[in-house]
Amino acid sequence: MKLKMMYAFLNTDITLIEKELEQTVHTDETLITDASLHLLQAGGKRIRPVFVLLAAKFGHYNIDQIKHVAVALELIHMASLVHDDVIDDADKRRGKPTIKAKWDNRIAMYTGDYIFARALEVMSEVKDVEAHKILSNTMVELTLGEIEQIKDKYNLNQNLRVYLRRIKRKTALLIAASCQLGAIAAGAPEDIHKRLFWFGYYVGMSFQITDDILDFISSEEQLGKPVGSDLLQGNITLPVLYAIENAEFRDKVEQLFERGYEQELINEIISDIKSSNAIERSFEMSDRYLQKAMSILEELPPNKAKKTLHQIAKYIGKRKF
Amino acid sequence: MKLKMMYAFLNTDITLIEKELEQTVHTDETLITDASLHLLQAGGKRIRPVFVLLAAKFGHYNIDQIKHVAVALELIHMASLVHDDVIDDADKRRGKPTIKAKWDNRIAMYTGDYIFARALEVMSEVKDVEAHKILSNTMVELTLGEIEQIKDKYNLNQNLRVYLRRIKRKTALLIAASCQLGAIAAGAPEDIHKRLFWFGYYVGMSFQITDDILDFISSEEQLGKPVGSDLLQGNITLPVLYAIENAEFRDKVEQLFERGYEQELINEIISDIKSSNAIERSFEMSDRYLQKAMSILEELPPNKAKKTLHQIAKYIGKRKF
Numbered sequence: 001m002k003l004k005m006m007y008a009f010l011n012t013d014i015t016l017i018e019k020e021l022e023q024t025v026h027t028d029e030t031l032i033t034d035a036s037l038h039l040l041q042a043g044g045k046r047i048r049p050v051f052v053l054l055a056a057k058f059g060h061y062n063i064d065q066i067k068h069v070a071v072a073l074e075l076i077h078m079a080s081l082v083h084d085d086v087i088d089d090a091d092k093r094r095g096k097p098t099i100k101a102k103w104d105n106r107i108a109m110y111t112g113d114y115i116f117a118r119a120l121e122v123m124s125e126v127k128d129v130e131a132h133k134i135l136s137n138t139m140v141e142l143t144l145g146e147i148e149q150i151k152d153k154y155n156l157n158q159n160l161r162v163y164l165r166r167i168k169r170k171t172a173l174l175i176a177a178s179c180q181l182g183a184i185a186a187g188a189p190e191d192i193h194k195r196l197f198w199f200g201y202y203v204g205m206s207f208q209i210t211d212d213i214l215d216f217i218s219s220e221e222q223l224g225k226p227v228g229s230d231l232l233q234g235n236i237t238l239p240v241l242y243a244i245e246n247a248e249f250r251d252k253v254e255q256l257f258e259r260g261y262e263q264e265l266i267n268e269i270i271s272d273i274k275s276s277n278a279i280e281r282s283f284e285m286s287d288r289y290l291q292k293a294m295s296i297l298e299e300l301p302p303n304k305a306k307k308t309l310h311q312i313a314k315y316i317g318k319r320k321f
Numbered sequence: 322m323k324l325k326m327m328y329a330f331l332n333t334d335i336t337l338i339e340k341e342l343e344q345t346v347h348t349d350e351t352l353i354t355d356a357s358l359h360l361l362q363a364g365g366k367r368i369r370p371v372f373v374l375l376a377a378k379f380g381h382y383n384i385d386q387i388k389h390v391a392v393a394l395e396l397i398h399m400a401s402l403v404h405d406d407v408i409d410d411a412d413k414r415r416g417k418p419t420i421k422a423k424w425d426n427r428i429a430m431y432t433g434d435y436i437f438a439r440a441l442e443v444m445s446e447v448k449d450v451e452a453h454k455i456l457s458n459t460m461v462e463l464t465l466g467e468i469e470q471i472k473d474k475y476n477l478n479q480n481l482r483v484y485l486r487r488i489k490r491k492t493a494l495l496i497a498a499s500c501q502l503g504a505i506a507a508g509a510p511e512d513i514h515k516r517l518f519w520f521g522y523y524v525g526m527s528f529q530i531t532d533d534i535l536d537f538i539s540s541e542e543q544l545g546k547p548v549g550s551d552l553l554q555g556n557i558t559l560p561v562l563y564a565i566e567n568a569e570f571r572d573k574v575e576q577l578f579e580r581g582y583e584q585e586l587i588n589e590i591i592s593d594i595k596s597s598n599a600i601e602r603s604f605e606m607s608d609r610y611l612q613k614a615m616s617i618l619e620e621l622p623p624n625k626a627k628k629t630l631h632q633i634a635k636y637i638g639k640r641k642f
């Protein structure tokens with residue numbers, strides 16, 4: 001089943017959120033509206049809003065309250081992507097030129113800042129004090145994750161713990177916050193929204209590991225950017241961490257980092273990773289997180305949202321793009 | 322009288338805020354702590370925290386509540402400076418190398434993001450919903466001001482209205498918010514905190530215009546950066562807008578923008594501005610805003626804070642560095 005089919009029963013509300021996203025970034029400053037819409041209209045899975053809505057089903061679901069959280073979280077995610085592309089010097093995202101490529105780094109930096117500020121404006125409609133604490137903590141962690149990513153670029157001496165902490169900060173916590181804040185905005189009790197936090201956290205870890213695997217095993221067409229982009233940008237992901245246990249392979253990566261872009265060497269590295277057990281071991285790690293997510297889910301009361309979260313989690317762990 | 326003497330009676334609380342600022346930016350990620358402390362310890366007038374504290378004197382002053390607003394606003398100001406220096410490609414601020422110069426643009430971008438996120442974390446201690454709305458609106462305006470600044474760089478065809486809107490967004494609204502939020506955090510009634518908003522707004526406009534004047538008439542030693550830095554970075558400020566009414570002078574500025582850094586031409590331009598009436602007219606504009614600020618102040622109940630705000634406003638309009 002396709003991802004979008006799983007939450008087809010939320011379509012009316014997702015369409016509403018899509019509209020609100022566009023309205024929110026709109027301003028009379030055309031440059032910034034254009035840059036924001038450029039990113040927004042490139043699509044994306046909108047997985048954070050979907051998690052917000054599904055989590056809200058465990059409370060008193062009222063779209064007029066919940067939409068603020070859904071819009072804010074997607075915007076924060078978007079803002080972080082814009083700044084990410086500056087750091088990674090990335091020219092393509094979702095098959096379209098990035099803001100930094102189409103305009104420049106300065107515009108990208110402030111477009112990110114602007115989208116970020118808009119997110120907070122939307123979020124200020126949420127009255128729950130705890131929600132604001134959770135969101136701001138998540139944002140602090142997110143920026144620390146970004147800084148770690150810069151610091152650990154091209155560093156082959158990082159260990160698994162460093163990698164896991166980085167993807168926790170960069171990805172998992174925002175998905176965890178989406179689940180928890182959706183529940184909080186719907187007035188769900190503490191034991192429910194705390195469980196949803198952990199569900200989101202484990203799914204987020206699995207999601208990012210799968211993402212890091214796909215960077216090697218998927219196609220440029222499906223990725224919307226060249227295969228192996230992470231490594232070319234110096235980001236050491238789980239498959240690489242496993243593969244460099246082999247000294248010969250490690251040498252090749254060191255060569256790549258020294259000599260820079262060289263298509264033949266890149267192809268060799270990608271093919272080496274694919275034929276090693278690094279991909280399999282990475283999938284195993286992703287699965288372990290997924291299993292944890294499923295166990296937490298078991299503890300939640302039965303409803304349609306629970307079933308959908310189960311399907312989505314399963315999909316996320318197994319997806320091919 | 323020196324600025325710091327005017328609010329000497331707040332010294333205990335200002336020292337507390339200074340300590341909280343340092344504690345807030347601290348993290349186990351040494352790179353980011355270092356970069357943040359580097360900026361923090363370069364000093365600055367801490368004018369926003371001072372306005373927060375003074376405005377809070379019009380309500381029920383409780384430093385344990387108000388400090389969150391004071392710390393958050395200074396951090397937001399700092400974060401915007403860090404991103405500003407990336408855009409302006411500035412190497413010096415307050416006589417010390419900027420973060421982008423000492424580290425690099427990427428570190429500067431995320432240090433800004435990090436400080437911003439920390440500000441929100443601190444602000445989440447404030448329970449008042451209106452306060453969050455005001456702050457997030459201010460941040461949206463701030464980023465729009467930054468974008469306008471990029472867009473209008475090197476553009477000699479901008480008019481006074483464009484300049485005033487830009488400094489409103491970039492400077493005045495954050496000072497206005499400092500005054501208003503200080504009062505709100507202290508539970509001051511609406512008619513008081515709205516007046517304080519307008520007081521801060523007018524003072525902020527005057528403050529920025531004076532800043533823009535000082536960039537030409539002060540010394541490198543006092544500015545902590547070269548004289549004429551604004552113009553060299555392509556930022557068209559009020560003295561320039563007035564001075565380019567003279568066609569011959571306008572030609573020189575166009576030459577500067579075309580030919581780039583040329584010390585002789587820069588010296589000539591600075592000397593031309595100083596000997597024209599542009600500085601005097603700019604001071605007149607600054608004074609007009611200051612008078613408006615003073616009128617608003619008249620409408621506030623008499624107390625020590627009111628007297629101090631009057632002194633500070635007067636100082637800000639007349640300061641020489």
